[in-house]
Amino acid sequence: xxxxxxxxxxxxxxxxxxxxxxxxxxxxxxxxxxxxxxxxxxxxxxxxxxxxxxxxxxxxxxxxxxxxxxxxxxxxxxxxxxxxxxxxxxxxxxxxxx
Numbered sequence: 741x742x743x744x745x746x747x748x749x750x751x752x753x754x755x756x757x758x759x760x761x762x763x764x765x766x767x768x769x770x771x772x773x774x775x776x777x778x779x780x781x782x783x784x785x786x787x788x789x790x791x792x793x794x795x796x797x798x799x800x801x802x803x804x805x806x807x808x809x810x811x812x813x814x815x816x817x818x819x820x821x822x823x824x825x826x827x828x829x830x831x832x833x834x835x836x837x838x
Contacts, residue, residue, distance in 0.1 A: 742776045746813040757801035763808045777805040
């Protein structure tokens with residue numbers, strides 16, 4: 741099981757894909773990271789017909805996993821708030837779908 745500490749999903753419009761920025765509670769090895777990303781992609785396909793259609797037609801590229809350093813969320817939150825912007829919604833210690 742992979743446990744997340746923090747995550748954020750961003751759109752990379754230039755490359756037609758999603759960027760999944762993740763801070764793992766316990767950093768898994770590369771194979772488990774690839775499995776996590778595959779499950780993330782599959783879960784989006786199962787819950788969102790439009791995502792599935794766009795992935796199957798290749799209009800949307802596979803998502804990309806960015807493993808973030810510890811504390812990135814707090815640093816980014818401070819930067820965003822100081823710039824006068826709203827902060828993101830984060831979830832603490834959630835498990836990915838099976």
